[in-house]
């Protein structure tokens with residue numbers, strides 16, 4: 001199979017929670033190696049968007065293509081003018097393997113050591129043998145500078161270290177794209193840098209990443225593209241210089257002013 005030109009392609013994505021219409025028609029093409037920073041006010045739907053991309057939330061309507069393959073089949077129904085899809089468990093498992101996610105709250109298993117946390121998905125999802133999973137986990141921990149903490153429980157680590165373990169855990173699954181949902185928002189300020197530094201290194205390796213963040217300085221240097229979410233759509237998007245330094249729309253300007 002030839003390499004698809006887009007890692008992710010979204011058309012007309014809608015997400016409703018009951019009467020709450022959170023995503024109102026998102027279109028997005030993510031090319032291999034792109035680093036997209038997603039900005040927006042609290043409650044604007046940034047997490048919901050990422051969660052739809054790895055199907056922790058089911059889209060209400062619209063099409064998502066991952067690595068050139070449409071996820072789901074049309075039901076024939078329409079919502080908001082967009083096709084309503086249905087999904088099989090098997091294909092959702094495949095998607096979740098190729099789309100890795102790192103959360104604000106780390107979500108490590110407290111009763112497992114660091115290396116067990118990183119091995120877990122390899123064992124249960126990929127069915128890898130213990131030795132192979134252990135070796136791979138140690139390699140990923142080494143990359144984030146935490147090989148020496150392999151046998152410690154997460155509760156003994158700083159927030160920054162826990163988040164680096166969570167990144168190693170995501171990387172161990174060898175995803176094609178990585179989603180970061182405010183990975184530094186719950187960290188003390190002095191621990192933010194070590195996590196951003198790991199994310200920056202992943203960018204230099206040419207990995208495809210979507211990052212929800214309020215670290216505008218980091219987004220400016222890191223992202224190949226910035227999108228600003230408001231009212232359930234991409235209100236403004238473009239190169240970091242354009243969106244962050246010369247926003248065209250008033251709403252974007254007002255949002256950015258809060259950070260100065």
Ligand code: ADP
Pocket residue numbers: 017020022040041042043044045046047048049
């Ligand atoms: P953001 O990440 O931009 O802060 P979210 O995507 O978390 O925003 O949430 C967008 C809106 O959707 C919010 O109003 C939130 O309360 C609502 N929401 C998110 N998840 C759920 C859910 N599982 N059930 C009901 N409402 C939800």
Ligand code: MG
Pocket residue numbers: 046047048181182
């Ligand atoms: Mg969020």
